[in-house]
Amino acid sequence: MILLRALGLMLVFLMASLLPSNAAEADLRAIIAKFATGTGFSAIEAVVRELAATGDPLVERPLAALAEGNLYIRKADSMVFVGNEAGDSVSLLDPLSGEKTGDAAKTDITKIKVNNTLRRVIRDALGTLTLRAKDPSVRIAAADTMFKTPDAANIEPLDAAIAAETDAKVKALFEQARAASVLVSDKPEADKLAAVALIGARGDRDALSLLTAVEANAQGAVKDAATAAIASINSSLALWDAGQNIWYGISLGSVLLLAAIGLAITFGVMGVINMAHGEMVMLGAYTTFVVQQVIRTSFPGLFDWSLVIALPLAFLVAASVGLIIERGVIRFLYGRPLETLLATWGVSLVLQQAVRSIFGPTNQEVGNPSWMSGSFDVGQLAVTWNRLWILVFALTVFGVLLYVMKRTPWGLQMRAVTANRRMAASMGIRTPWVDALTFALGSGIAGIAGVALSQIDNVSPNLGRGYIIDSFMVVVFGGVGNLWGTLVGAFSLGIVNKVLEPYAGAVLGKIVVLVLIILFIQKRPRGLFALKGRAVEA
Amino acid sequence: MITGHFFAAGADRRIAITIFILLAAAIIVPLLNLAVSPTSAFYIPSYIVALTGKYLCYALLALALDLVWGYCGILSLGHGAFFALGGYAMGMYLMRQIGSRGVYGNPILPDFMVFLNYKELPWFWTGFDHFWFAAIMVLAVPGLLAFVFGWFAFRSRVTGVYLSIITQAMTYALLLAFFRNDMGFGGNNGLTDFKDILGFNVQADATRSALFAASAVMLALAVFVTWAIVGSKYGKLLMAVRDAESRTRFLGWRAENVKLFAFTVSAVMAGIAGALYVPQVGIINPGEFEPSNSIEVVIWAAVGGRGTIVGPIVGALLVNAGKSWFTGLLPEFWLFALGGLFVAVTLFLPKGIVGMWDSWRGNAKAMRAAAIAEEAGADPDVPPPPKIVRSAATTPGAWSASGPEPQPAE
Secondary structure, eight states: OHHHHHHHHHHHHHHHHHOHHHHHHHHHHHHHHHHHHOOSHHHHHHHHHHHHHHOOGGGHHHHHHHHTTOEEEETTTOOEEEEEEETTEEEEEOTTTOOEEEEEEGGGEEEOOOOHHHHHHHHHHHHHHHHTOSSHHHHHHHHHHHHHSOOGGGHHHHHHHHHHOOOHHHHHHHHHHHHHHHHHTTOOHHHHHHHHHHHHHHOSHHHHHHHHHHHHHOOHHHHHHHHHHHHHHHHHHHHHHHHHHHHHHHHHHHHHHHHHHHHHHIIIIIOOOOTTHHHHHHHHHHHHHHHHHHHHHHOGGGGGGHHHHHHHHHHHHHHHHHHHHHHHTGGGGTTOHHHHHHHHHHHHHHHHHHHHHHHOSSOBOOOOOGGGSOEEEETTEEEEHHHHHHHHHHHHHHHHHHHHHHHSHHHHHHHHHHHOHHHHHHTTOOHHHHHHHHHHHHHHHHHHHHHHHTTTSOBSTTHHHHHHHHHHHHHHHHOTTOHHHHHHHHHHHHHHHHHHHHHHOHHHHHHHHHHHHHHHHHHOTTOTTOOOOOOSOO | OHHHHHHHTTOOHHHHHHHHHHHHHHHHHHHHHHTSOTTSTTOOOHHHHHHHHHHHHHHHHHHHHHHHHHHHOOOOSOHHHHHHHHHHHHHHHHHHHHGGGSSSOOSSSOHHHHHTTOOSOOGGGTTTTSHHHHHHHHHHHHHHHHHHHHHHHHHTTOOHHHHHHHHHHHHHHHHHHHHOGGGSSOGGGOEEOOOEETTEETTSHHHHHHHHHHHHHHHHHHHHHHHHHHHSHHHHHHHHHHHOHHHHHHTTOOHHHHHHHHHHHHHHHHHHHHHHHHHHHTEEOGGGGOHHHHHHHHHHHHHHOTTSSHHHHHHHHHHHHHHHHHHHHOGGGHHHHHHHHHHHHHHHOTTHHHHHHHHHHHHHHHHHHHHHHHHTTOOTTSOOOOOOOSSSOSOTHHHHOSSSSOOOOO
């Protein structure tokens, strides 16, 4: 008998040690049950304070329900529930877990009544709870909410939280939230001036809207200080805005650079207008899609590597298609650039329809690997990882290509053929091979551009269409046969486009850029960095 | 005087036949549609009239492009823009004719303006309630755009593929502009829901037949005008610019003015084509500015034979008939067919159908002449009298560059 009892006790202790939260929950339930026994607001307030003192995030639900008048006592057994009124009956939820436990008629339950004093106590308690939460992001969110809805009552819990806070970043946010609350309180002017200075230093749009409200309501020195702070925030925001636009422009420029750089090679070296260039980009994007499909079904663990795997494959796919086009069509049309333009347009239609027939006309889902999703902040700038990686990637491709052109024998041959085809041929360079490989290289680069663009654009059969005109603009603007020209052209067009956008709107901005390029070509028909030559014209 | 020249020269027999066929079609097709009972074997259904009327507009557009491409070497990838501008001018007139019969019943403002909360007609819509004003605008707007654009482009000697690309950019910019709702041209939806033209119901069979006849007559007129231009002294200059621009310039001619005239005339022709097209299809929207449309026009001219007058008409009719047939039966394969056509024509049929026909007949004639000469015992070494080719380019490959090897872009 004794043995059994001892065993039972041990079992209970074991359970208790294994499930400590249950024990805490039981304590909480005991406190909550006091709502039913106590009468009068002061008794309820005492219970609220006791609940808040536990510091357990679980008490948020009953407290919030109490503040909204949704906490009920069942008359039959004096149990406390959170209730949802629905017509005549009330559905009862467990105050801690929120699970539904049953329904009750309105006559069977009593609502716990609250007054304004009690509501304030509850809100303070709740605020303190979130301000003391273990997770810093919860504390930051709490500080943010308090900043946006300032209330003099927040000052006290914030003071306490500031004193207890160890994280410097969160502490600064608490101080800003406190300052916001000070401004709506009846504290002395000196405090308010300090608060204005503190908020002005924050310098973002929230601070701006808060100070605008202060400026409208306050008088005297505080109003002046707010006006000054608003002016300084506005000017710094304008700077950040300009920075943001330039960043967007750089990002667009990197996309344009990727799309145009392959074109610059084929156009520059061979004078071939490849209207199917955009379709090479599309092929690269679809290669990425196929690679990701295979990885999803067979090797899910490799998903983060999908782009790295897709890069060489996309290069190979696009380069071999390019080689086939060059050997099959373009070779016969050399010296007839306008016909080449038409023939490659035809090829682009065939490629588009082929992809449409195989994969269907709808957009395909290409996922972002984890290292390319999300964003981070630089001051007031939001920088997304995929845009940043694409910029890095574009510059890398550019660098590699520059190296190939300037430092390898193949590049030397390419440049020789560009400068003087006949002389190069006389020196023993096999110009047809150089042509074929150059075209394959240009197409392959379009393919890897497609891998990058699949991360930020819709992968559909029309993907290439959207880039072809822009790419031509970049090449023509930058000057043909000059990689640096393409770089400068891409980034200047990207930045001009994005800087114009806020004033003129996206579409009008683009039109303005097109018109500017058309005018620019009048002035410098051979682009920004034209190759110098003696020929009158082609 | 020109007509005298036309008949005295016997013209090109081909031109005379083309004009005759077009004029005959302008009379016979409406007759067969309107006067013949629907049960008769000769009856032409209304939808065929509308469809062929549309094709004739396309043919006029292709002819306009051929004037600059085939005869002057300017490959414009933006002719669809002139076509669409002419179409919009006509569409604005048709919109104003709706009057208070629109959905919103506003007597002044077209439906889309009521919808977009316009309070009054934008200034550029004034005058479009008169047909004569709209007709002038159909000519003036594309002509003026082409003049200004060409004046800038040719003066700074933008040639070859550069010109092609910036004409493409031009139509692309217009596409974007017309897609905007606040441009006042109906935005995305364009102009549609037309009721009357010159007081006649657009949907009625008689009006459709009249529009068909107008298109055929206009095309015949354009054939005549193109023939007159190409056959004149100026036409020689045009082809000289096409074949050797620098040399023409060094001889003292202003190549840019020569080109500018052809470009402007061509744009006006394209505008007329668009104006005739819109009442027949009943809608004009920014999609007509799509660069791909303009490139398709190029392939019509190429298939038929650029540098010939009849060629683009034949090409436009054939390709579009093929398109209607394909999209009805095998919609999946139309783009394959069109793409293949681009490649095949440039590779195997550089002179187009009419050009091939000419060179084939030229060879046959030469052989026959040689055979006759041999039979007669004449000296076989004397070459047959040279055939006078007024228009067709001898070797299209020779137009653009020296040899069959890549030329680096400069």
